[in-house]
Amino acid sequence: MKLVGYARVSTVEQNLDLQIAALKAAGCSELFTDQGLSGADFRRPGLRRALRQLKSTDMLVVWRLDRLGRSLIDLIQTVNGLSKRGCEFRSLTENIDTSSSGGRLLFHVMGAMAEFERSIISERTKAGMAAARARGSRLGRRPSMTREQREAARHAIEMDLKPIAEVASNYGVHPKTLARLLRDPIKPGRSPATSFPAR
Incomplete structure (x- = not known):
């Protein structure tokens, strides 16, 4: 199994040294980084290169879960994508390792939480639209012409x-x-x- 490390900081002023040192100590043979990029956007060049580098049985390693991303739903989708490719995922700080039964169970729980979050957002959106209609508010785009x-x-x-x-x-x-x-x-x-x- 090859360990591929990924590190990220949100601003160019922040330093990657702590994450890189932890990833090297964990045995990562290759490292990819993004600096000055938000965790909300999963279309990051360093992350894309790291994901492309992974082959079946390889493992993506991050120092902390939020270094991979800040959206729980997107995190689950990314890790599930790795699983479908036969790859594993590990977060050092949270001690999450999908190659272990405990790590897989934890991610199943996180997946259920993400699905719950998605359903709550959908229900709130529908309730808000229904309340707006009841008030007589106009929904949708403003007409181009009267x-x-x-x-x-x-x-x-x-x-x-x-x-x-x-x-x-x-x-x-x-x-x-x-x-x-x-x-x-x-x-x-x-x-x-x-x-x-x-x-």
């Missing part, structure tokens, strides 16, 4: 024979956007202008 503007634009094109590009420019939209809006039927009811001011 109903009155669409009617005026249609009149300018069909009756005044103005070019669609000129009319679109007057309303600050792309000609393709205007053409799409004019194809959609204008629904009766209160004008969006009561909710959104004209551009």
Whole structure:
């Protein structure tokens, strides 16, 4: 089994020496680093190189779990991806080692926690949207044009024979956007202008 170490610090002022020393002491034969990069973004060049270097039966080693990433869901997905490739994962500070039965059990528990976190976020989002609808709030993107503007634009094109590009420019939209809006039927009811001011 080859041990591949990965170290990361969030700012360029921080020092990687402590992590590198711990990874070398743990027996890592290759080391990859990222400096000045957030743990929230898993698209880091050093991490990508470390993951590419891993072969089946190899192990990715980090000094502490948050050096790999700060999102529990993304951490679980990354380690599960390693498992599917036949690779193992170890975090020195938390003493997590997926090559042991205890380490695998701990990661199963963390995976269940991540799934629970995901479901809670989804439920809160749905509840927030339902509450907004109950208050009469408008959800989604702001319309590019109000109903009155669409009617005026249609009149300018069909009756005044103005070019669609000129009319679109007057309303600050792309000609393709205007053409799409004019194809959609204008629904009766209160004008969006009561909710959104004209551009």
